[in-house]
Amino acid sequence: xxxxxxxxxxxxxxxxxxxxxxxxxxxxxxxxxxxxxxxxxxxxxxxxxxxxxxxxxxxxxxxxxxxxxxxxxxxxxxxxxxxxxxxxxxxxxxxxxxxxxxxxxxxxxxxxxxxxxxxxxxxxxxxxxxxxxxxxxxxxxxxxxxxxxxxxxxxxxxxxxxxxxxxxxxxxxxxxxxxxxxxxxxxxxxxxxxxxxxxxxxxxxxxxxxxxxxxxxxxxxxxxxxxxxxxxxxxxxxxxxxxxxxxxxxxxxxxxxxxxxxxxxxxxxxxxxxxxxxxxxxxxxxxxxxxxxxxxxxxxxxxxxxxxxxxxxxxxxxxxxxxxxxxxxxxxxxxxxxxxxxxxxxxxxxxxxxxxxxxxxxxxxxxxxxxxxxxxxxxxxxxxxxxxxxxxxxxxxxxxxxxxxxxxxxxxx
Amino acid sequence: xxxxxxxxxxxxxxxxxxxxxxxxxxxxxxxxxxxxxxxxxxxxxxxxxxxxxxxxxxxxxxxxxxxxxxxxxxxxxxxxxxxxxxxxxxxxxxxxxxxxxxxxxxxxxxxxxxxxxxxxxxxxxxxxxxxxxxxxxxxxxxxxxxxxxxxxxxxxxxxxxxxxxxxxxxxxxxxxxxxxxxxxxxxxxxxxxxxxxxxxxxxxxxxxxxxxxxxxxxxxxxxxxxxxxxxxxxxxxxxxxxxxxxxxxxxxxxxxxxxxxxxxxxxxxxxxxxxxxxxxxxxxxxxxxxxxxxxxxxxxxx
Numbered sequence: 001x002x003x004x005x006x007x008x009x010x011x012x013x014x015x016x017x018x019x020x021x022x023x024x025x026x027x028x029x030x031x032x033x034x035x036x037x038x039x040x041x042x043x044x045x046x047x048x049x050x051x052x053x054x055x056x057x058x059x060x061x062x063x064x065x066x067x068x069x070x071x072x073x074x075x076x077x078x079x080x081x082x083x084x085x086x087x088x089x090x091x092x093x094x095x096x097x098x099x100x101x102x103x104x105x106x107x108x109x110x111x112x113x114x115x116x117x118x119x120x121x122x123x124x125x126x127x128x129x130x131x132x133x134x135x136x137x138x139x140x141x142x143x144x145x146x147x148x149x150x151x152x153x154x155x156x157x158x159x160x161x162x163x164x165x166x167x168x169x170x171x172x173x174x175x176x177x178x179x180x181x182x183x184x185x186x187x188x189x190x191x192x193x194x195x196x197x198x199x200x201x202x203x204x205x206x207x208x209x210x211x212x213x214x215x216x217x218x219x220x221x222x223x224x225x226x227x228x229x230x231x232x233x234x235x236x237x238x239x240x241x242x243x244x245x246x247x248x249x250x251x252x253x254x255x256x257x258x259x260x261x262x263x264x265x266x267x268x269x270x271x272x273x274x275x276x277x278x279x280x281x282x283x284x285x286x287x288x289x290x291x292x293x294x295x296x297x298x299x300x301x302x303x304x305x306x307x308x309x310x311x312x313x314x315x316x317x318x319x320x321x322x323x324x325x326x327x328x329x330x331x332x333x334x335x336x337x338x339x340x341x342x343x344x345x346x347x348x349x350x351x352x353x354x355x356x357x358x359x360x361x362x363x364x365x366x367x368x369x370x371x372x373x374x375x376x377x378x379x380x381x382x383x384x385x386x387x388x389x390x391x392x393x394x395x396x397x398x399x400x401x402x403x404x405x406x407x408x409x410x411x412x413x
Numbered sequence: 414x415x416x417x418x419x420x421x422x423x424x425x426x427x428x429x430x431x432x433x434x435x436x437x438x439x440x441x442x443x444x445x446x447x448x449x450x451x452x453x454x455x456x457x458x459x460x461x462x463x464x465x466x467x468x469x470x471x472x473x474x475x476x477x478x479x480x481x482x483x484x485x486x487x488x489x490x491x492x493x494x495x496x497x498x499x500x501x502x503x504x505x506x507x508x509x510x511x512x513x514x515x516x517x518x519x520x521x522x523x524x525x526x527x528x529x530x531x532x533x534x535x536x537x538x539x540x541x542x543x544x545x546x547x548x549x550x551x552x553x554x555x556x557x558x559x560x561x562x563x564x565x566x567x568x569x570x571x572x573x574x575x576x577x578x579x580x581x582x583x584x585x586x587x588x589x590x591x592x593x594x595x596x597x598x599x600x601x602x603x604x605x606x607x608x609x610x611x612x613x614x615x616x617x618x619x620x621x622x623x624x625x626x627x628x629x630x631x632x633x634x635x636x637x638x639x640x641x642x643x644x645x646x647x648x649x650x651x652x653x654x655x656x657x658x659x660x661x662x663x664x665x666x667x668x669x670x671x672x673x674x675x676x677x678x679x680x681x682x683x684x685x686x687x688x689x690x691x692x693x694x695x696x697x698x699x700x701x702x703x704x705x706x707x708x709x710x711x712x713x714x715x
Contacts, residue, residue, distance in 0.1 A: 225465065226468065282427075406579065
């Protein structure tokens with residue numbers, strides 16, 4: 001059994017919470033006591049309000065909106081699913097970025113009556129920026145447009161025109177009604193013209209990229225295990241999670257940023273020694289030579305090494321009320337490392353509606369732009385395009401300790 | 414696609430949880446693992462063995478004993494700590510009551526669940542813990558579904574769901590000011606079924622409470638409730654003997670049993686797969702109001 005992580009995005013009132021409720025309900029993932037709880041709370045037009053299954057906070061139930069990312073879990077005999085339910089409000093862009101950062105797929109909802117709107121642009125742009133490999137556009141509320149094939153085709157056409165400059169590996173469209181359950185889990189008798197899969201069918205059958213070994217081997221050192229006991233006097237294990245690729249016993253390796261070299265002596269999991277470790281295994285690696293390695297260093301194989309630099313160019317989503325301006329200093333956290341950094345330049349800000357690059361002296365809350373940043377020490381990284389694991393970073397404000405920026409590395413400058 | 418380069422969903426969850434535990438060890442000065450002797454914290458201990466052996470745990474196990482715990486769970490707790498040779502710290506809610514810091518609830522269903530928070534916060538202060546690892550899962554309850562893996566609490570232990578740090582990729586930000594602490598939930602993404610399947614796959618021992626046994630019970634609010642010295646019975650309560658097991662183990666005053674014949678892990682997994690109620694459906698503390706868990710968490714509950 002494998003795991004698919006996906007995010008749902010859509011404007012307020014596009015029926016996102018209803019869709020998730022419907023997925024859970026029709027796949028029989030809702031428990032009796034949860035149903036009783038929402039039945040008690042109220043019904044809409046004689047139907048259970050499925051949206052109540054997802055809005056977990058008091059304020060959300062009071063206002064009928066989703067404030068923060070919630071994670072939901074369900075499974076079918078074919079697959080396990082983790083849903084990041086991200087709010088659609090414009091002021092919560094950072095929450096969508098948060099949910100998107102770990103997703104293999106994005107579901108973007110469009111109201112069949114309204115068609116492609118501003119928010120659709122924003123959500124699609126974020127999905128593309130975060131390099132979510134697969135996007136499925138659910139044209140919802142088909143019941144309110146008489147299940148019209150023409151209307152659906154029109155929206156698909158509009159969307160394709162708009163998204164032509166966005167980069168998705170897979171893009172699908174499905175006409176649904178979340179409220180009534182058409183094409184969500186069960187095939188809709190109201191849309192006999194639809195020959196494609198239901199949403200759940202699509203989610204179950206989608207081939208997600210599983211062969212992490214075709215990526216370059218990257219192992220950020222997380223923690224050094226040194227028992228210093230009689231039995232393990234000289235034991236010095238480098239613990240971490242393989243971020244990408246495959247490491248084998250006997251591999252020649254380099255440690256970055258220092259560039260020191262050695263060979264993998266052995267790889268351990270808790271129970272036993274293993275011959276190889278691949279992403280996303282958490283393991284402990286022992287090396288032939290005693291070299292100085294600490295948390296934040298990256299073990300890589302000799303070939304195809306990442307970039308090592310202090311000068312980084314990146315796309316940045318700004319998440320703090322206090323705007324980002326050049327000259328500001330932040331703690332930059334990338335893989336397991338942490339280094340002081342200074343923002344040198346804002347190259348441009350992106351208008352998410354038009355994808356236009358605008359000249360700008362600052363990035364305000366929820367804005368996205370291109371920046372140049374210098375770190376106090378060199379760090380090892382790949383471009384986010386090639387490796388989400390080693391090409392991503394966050395900025396931390398050392399005054400408030402808050403996570404204020406999400407960065408995707410373009411390269412060194 | 415080769416199976417060699419593919420982890421099953423349980424292996425993926427395990428790898429993620431070990432990564433989170435090591436992040437705690439690396440980012441904090443004085444972490445602790447909150448350990449109750451229940452299945453989720455037992456799973457955490459097992460994951461910690463995987464994360465840190467052959468080294469020692471970089472944190473003690475800490476139990477806030479309400480004084481209303483099942484003796485089977487307490488025995489198991491002590492045995493486990495002994496067996497793995499790790500430090501166990503126990504602090505007692507009774508002490509907080511005796512010191513006048515916490516007030517026992519009155520009424521027919523008194524529970525020490527809420528005042529447990531007082532003892533927990535005192536313990537955090539006593540040892541200056543900056544991170545407390547807990548076994549909560551997001552599938553348990555709707556307020557939990559909103560919580561981050563690294564959940565920052567202010568100096569009063571409070572959670573503000575509207576002011577959570579964004580948590581991106583697998584970069585966890587554990588930076589805090591003095592006096593604040595972080596609650597860390599390494600098995601956030603596991604479901605109840607995942608935990609059981611993992612316990613079976615890894616052959617992890619559990620307290621006998623989880624398996625079917627005969628027990629004296631009374632019916633309360635449509636749930637099967639264990640009779641103990643901590644429960645006040647009156648003439649309307651009819652004591653019966655039933656074959657039951659526990660799906661979740663908390664205080665004896667708020668944990669209900671379920672009627673069940675399941676006495677092996679396979680039976681339990683089958684039972685959970687076909688169950689129509691959630692695990693917390695048997696927790697009276699959650700039934701008190703629609704936002705019971707959220708309110709408790711805001712107040713510093715783990």
